[in-house]
Amino acid sequence: MSETLRLGVAVLGNVASVSLYAAPITTFKRVIRKKSTEEFSCIPYIIGLFNCLLFTWYGLPVVSYKWENLPLVTVNGVGIVLELSYVLIYFCYASAKGKAKVTMVATPVLLLFCITAIVSAFAFHDNAHRKQLVGSIGLVVSIAMYGSPLVVMKKVIQTKSVEFMPLPLSLCTFLATTLWLTYGALIRDIFVAGPSVVGIPLGILQLVLHCKYRKKSVLEEPNKGDMEKGNLEKVELEKVNMEMEDAEKNVSIHKNSNL
Template structure:
């Protein structure tokens, strides 16, 4: 029964994470249509790529025991494809200066991952120590990824407006974090549950703020719902530039 519950939570976590990974498709459809990255930042996608690479490796039998963390491999493997696609599109339409910065950052992330994979494979000789090493790196990366929405949370509190915080991103972030937190608890795996102990409350905080300030958006709710581009015009002002 416990094993079936564990697998069911993993499948639901995969579904929620898929929706979260797919959310930027609207943004990049705009980039392709306008043939410009405008003021959008590539930083979130590079950080997300790093997270997906680490946790895909964490789920492989080289690190985990057999295929006990197979759901991690499937969803993070898909996440790698999403993030590489977004970065490629960004590089295609970015200015020359940004192309260099994004390329250097992406190569650095991939190189760092390769080092982690090699060290974990050859410097450690059992699953326990490999999981500790790779999990510790993943914990750091996941904390950075989940901590990034704090900039938006601060802006919402200061402006008392949710025009900078799309509801669906907050909702899927909270849902995915909560499900992976449950998955980590059921697995008795601190390296899976700990980062989501940060991500889940932050997602919930965003939803609470949305409920409090939902009537003060600067633009109408229907506009944000049906025209993501107008919402992007607002959110891009808050994104760190790369």
């Protein structure tokens, strides 16, 4: 029963996490269409790539005991493909300054991952110590990744609009972190469950902001439409009045000329 529960939670966690990783696809469709990265930052995607690399390595038999953490390998393997695609697309359409920034951030990150992988594989000779090293670094990186929406939440509060924080993404964040916390608790792995301690409150906060500002956005849109409609009616009325005044002037001039 416990094995079936673990598997079920792992599958659901995979689905929710893949949805999270796939969410920026619409953003990068826009980048490709406009052939510009605009004001988007590359850093969240590089951090996401680093996180996926670390936890894929963590789940492999080199670090973990046999295939005890196979669900981590599957979901983060998909994450590597997606996040790497985002970084490469960003690099292709970025300005010269943007390309330099990608290189400056991505190079140390990839170097740190390589060092972590080499040290964990050759400096330690048991799975417990390897998991401690890779898991500790992965824990810090995951917390940074889950903390990145704070910038968006600040913008939501300032603008009082959830335009830049889609509801499906917030729901996936909450579901993914809840499921991985459950899975980590079931397998008693602090490095799997740990990031969700930060991720769950942030997911809840995003949903609270949606409840608070979505209604305001819905209410403001009709008002805005009414204002625009009122402005159009006002312009039309002024136009009619001007035409009537011109007509009266023409009649008056015509009468005077006849006199």
